[in-house]
Amino acid sequence: MSEDSPHPYQVCLATSQHLEALVGLESRLQGDASQFSLFDEFAHEMSRIWLVGSESEWVGYVLVRAIASEAEILHIEVDQRFRKRGLGTLLLAKLLRECEVDTVNLEVRVSNNGAQALYRKLGFVVTGCRKGYYSRPKEDAVLMQWNRIQG
Numbered sequence: 001m002s003e004d005s006p007h008p009y010q011v012c013l014a015t016s017q018h019l020e021a022l023v024g025l026e027s028r029l030q031g032d033a034s035q036f037s038l039f040d041e042f043a044h045e046m047s048r049i050w051l052v053g054s055e056s057e058w059v060g061y062v063l064v065r066a067i068a069s070e071a072e073i074l075h076i077e078v079d080q081r082f083r084k085r086g087l088g089t090l091l092l093a094k095l096l097r098e099c100e101v102d103t104v105n106l107e108v109r110v111s112n113n114g115a116q117a118l119y120r121k122l123g124f125v126v127t128g129c130r131k132g133y134y135s136r137p138k139e140d141a142v143l144m145q146w147n148r149i150q151g
């Protein structure tokens with residue numbers, strides 16, 4: 001699905017108008033993101049959050065920290081009820097277009113085949129492995145990277 005095709009959902013960079021939505025999303029969505037407070041991340045100078053959904057209901061987000069020409073995706077999540085409709089793709093495509101960096105890095109659980117497939121689809125390639133990176137459950141991380149020139 002193209003980001004520019006007719007779609008009932010939009011992607012936007014979170015602003016102070018979305019603080020309530022961020023708190024709501026964080027309490028609704030589950031997963032590894034529990035290590036972050038979206039509210040605190042919003043205030044962080046180097047963080048940016050893109051939301052997907054509509055003004056009446058935001059259903060997913062991607063959280064990124066950028067320093068100079070590099071960014072790291074700290075988390076991406078779409079509400080379970082809205083998965084596999086292209087919303088993760090919309091979020092990442094917008095991020096890669098707007099983040100104004102040359103490389104984007106991330107870690108993903110070895111077992112998270114769905115997320116890895118999403119990243120590959122957007123041009124990320126595997127650059128390494130970090131043994132025992134995750135806890136609860138303990139698991140290795142796959143390191144992936146997107147480059148503006150290749151991506």
Ligand SMILES: CC(C)(COP(=O)(O)OP(=O)(O)OC[C@H]1O[C@@H](n2cnc3c(N)ncnc32)[C@H](O)[C@@H]1OP(=O)(O)O)[C@@H](O)C(=O)NCCC(=O)NCCS
Pocket residue numbers: 031075076077078079082083084085086087088089090107108109112113114115117118119121
């Ligand atoms: C990963 C996640 C954000 C994907 O969101 P989504 O809106 O379902 O993604 P999309 O519909 O845009 O899917 C894009 C591609 O990802 C892949 N994909 C997504 N979910 C998949 C799944 N469960 N199994 C296999 N491939 C999957 C497919 O290649 C798909 O492309 P296709 O539709 O052309 O087949 C979502 O599954 C999620 O929130 N997961 C839980 C949180 C998480 O694991 N985050 C990643 C942390 S690193």
